[in-house]
Amino acid sequence: MERNQQEEVRALQDTIYVLGGKWKLPIINSICNGNNRFREIERSIPGITTRMLSRELKDMEMNHLIKRTADKDAAVQVLYESTDYCKSFGPIIMEMIKWGKEHRKMITGK
Amino acid sequence: MERNQQEEVRALQDTIYVLGGKWKLPIINSICNGNNRFREIERSIPGITTRMLSRELKDMEMNHLIKRTADKDAAVQVLYESTDYCKSFGPIIMEMIKWGKEHRKMITGK
DNA sequence: TATTTTGGTATACTCTGTTATACTGGTTAC
DNA sequence: GTAACCAGTATAACAGAGTATACCAAAATA
Numbered sequence A, B: 001m002e003r004n005q006q007e008e009v010r011a012l013q014d015t016i017y018v019l020g021g022k023w024k025l026p027i028i029n030s031i032c033n034g035n036n037r038f039r040e041i042e043r044s045i046p047g048i049t050t051r052m053l054s055r056e057l058k059d060m061e062m063n064h065l066i067k068r069t070a071d072k073d074a075a076v077q078v079l080y081e082s083t084d085y086c087k088s089f090g091p092i093i094m095e096m097i098k099w100g101k102e103h104r105k106m107i108t109g110k
Numbered sequence C: 001t002a003t004t005t006t007g008g009t010a011t012a013c014t015c016t017g018t019t020a021t022a023c024t025g026g027t028t029a030c
Numbered sequence D: 001g002t003a004a005c006c007a008g009t010a011t012a013a014c015a016g017a018g019t020a021t022a023c024c025a026a027a028a029t030a
Helices: A002-019 A024-032 A038-044 A050-062 A090-108 B002-019 B024-032 B038-044 B050-062 B090-108
Strands: A066-070 A078-082 B066-070 B078-082
Touching (some): A002 A024, A002 B024, A024 A050, A024 B002, A038 A050, B002 B024, B024 B050, B024 B078, B024 B090, B038 B050, B038 B078, B050 B066
Antiparallel strands (some): A066 A078
16 A cells, blocks of 8 residues: 555656646647647637647657648648547546536536 | 537636646645645655645645644644545546556556 | 654745747638 | 738747745654
8 A cells, every 4th residue: 555655646746747737638638629730729729829839739749649740732731630649648638527517517506 | 519629628727727736636646545644745745845735735725625624632733634625536636647557557668 | 851753934046838929931712 | 912811930028836945843752
């Protein structure tokens, strides 16, 4: 139980490190929801600026969370896609959405 | 599906707002794991400073995430306990621990 | 009686995530 | 042809989260 607890804090802190900040989870969620154009993702996340989206996308591409495709000849030149690795955050996001919904229900008074 | 997606981003952002920062989740986790003394919590979270713990605990008490009890006559003077509200983060924390463990397994090469 | 532990506070500083605003070159729609 | 849209970059500035270090009085322990 001692050893176990230490392992769990570490795991928790690792996850927080990877998902840190205001934007990574909403971006992942947006892309997984089918938004794959830059402006599309931007519009789908209230409050985010072009700059933050640009930076986070680059960061997440470097860490293989997403895949960026640029094809000059294609109808859609730039494409963002989620990787399998990215999809592994699904359960976390689901739980957070669930919490957020219930929380709002509570403070709104149902 | 349109409306739904908007609601989900908002819910996600609400949750991120409440749990923001490096320390809230580890603190919640620690207290829920039975650590209820100040120094006990502090020791259970690698990297946290006295100052951050103090600040976060105050903040979380104000937001009814935890309950602080100070009893001059008791054997243990100061006690931190998790509220039911706090416990509602359980599923999120569990998923994050799970992710962190598997992630470490992956990069360590199993 | 001396030392350690407890539950913190005080001060000062760093750092970077985040915001704000403007701009650009290319492409598509009207 | 021009207006709007795309995928971003450039520059500057700020707020506050987080770090580092020292210190304190009271209680427990040796």
